[in-house]
Structure formats: structure tokens, C-alpha cells
Amino acid sequence: MASSQHSHPFHWHYAELEDHHLQIRGRTLFIIVLLVLITLIVALVFVYARWACRRFNLNAPSPTSHALPDPQPRGLDPAAINSLPVTMFTLEMAVQTECCICLGVFEDGEKVKVLPPCNHSYHPECVDQWLSSESSCPLCRASLRVESDQLQVVVTQ
Known part of the structure; x- marks a missing residue:
């Protein structure tokens, strides 16, 4: 059975391509x-x-560049930091029971440093490091300023 198909072979000529x-x-x-x-x-x-x-x-200037010194140092000097009162912690006198810097709980008889403006207590090594770069309470941000001739901490609000 032969089918009669009209097959046209494919002839492609470049001339026949219409590119208009x-x-x-x-x-x-x-x-x-x-x-x-x-x-x-x-x-x-x-x-x-x-x-x-x-x-x-x-x-x-980058924040870490030392091209221009700060007009006023932000922290307290070591003598002023050492002049802050250090007391023994007791549960009866406790305003707070932990150091908000390291989150360590105070134990009876442990030394704590109390900041004058707000009476917040901290471990001495924690708050000393803080006060060397900042001049305020870490918890309430009460400002501490030291009078240079007397090494007395003056509270400024």
C-alpha cells in the first residue's frame, strides 16, 4: 500500500528570505x-x-581615629573612681540585689561600690571599668562630675 503523499522537499535559498x-x-x-x-x-x-x-x-574621621582628641574625656579619672564609696553588701540595706553590669547576684559581706547620685550598687571592678569610659550611672544614667581640686563627685542631673 503506497500512500500518495505530496511531499515537497525543503529547499531553502538565501535569496528567498525576506528580511524587510x-x-x-x-x-x-x-x-x-x-x-x-x-x-x-x-x-x-x-x-x-x-x-x-x-x-x-x-x-x-573614623570613630577609632586619633586625629582630634575629644574636647572633654567621657570617663572619670582613676583618682575620682577610687574616691567613690565602697561598702559591704547586706540584704537589709539592699536597694538592688544584683550588679546590672555583669548580672551577678550580690552575696552577704561582698564589697559593692555605691554611686552617690542614685545609690545604685555594682561590683567595684565592673563599675570601675564602666566609669573609666563613661561618667554616668550604667542603670539610670545619672551624671557624675568630679571637681578636680577636691576629688569630690558632684551630681548633675
């Missing part, structure tokens, strides 16, 4: 050029912005 649909003409060419220019301008603005930000950040 692929031609780029006036308005299409203008839109393509405009899109390329917009993309180029956006890329250049982005590169310039990154360069400007890097240059600005490199020229800005």
Missing part, C-alpha cells in the same frame, strides 16, 4: 539609541555616586 521585517528604521532606531543613552547615563551616575561616597567616607 527585520530592518531598523527611523523611530525604532531612535528609541534604541535613546534607551542605550539612558542606560549609559544611569550607569555613569551610579559609578560617580559610589566614587563620591567612598571619597567622602575616606576623608571623614
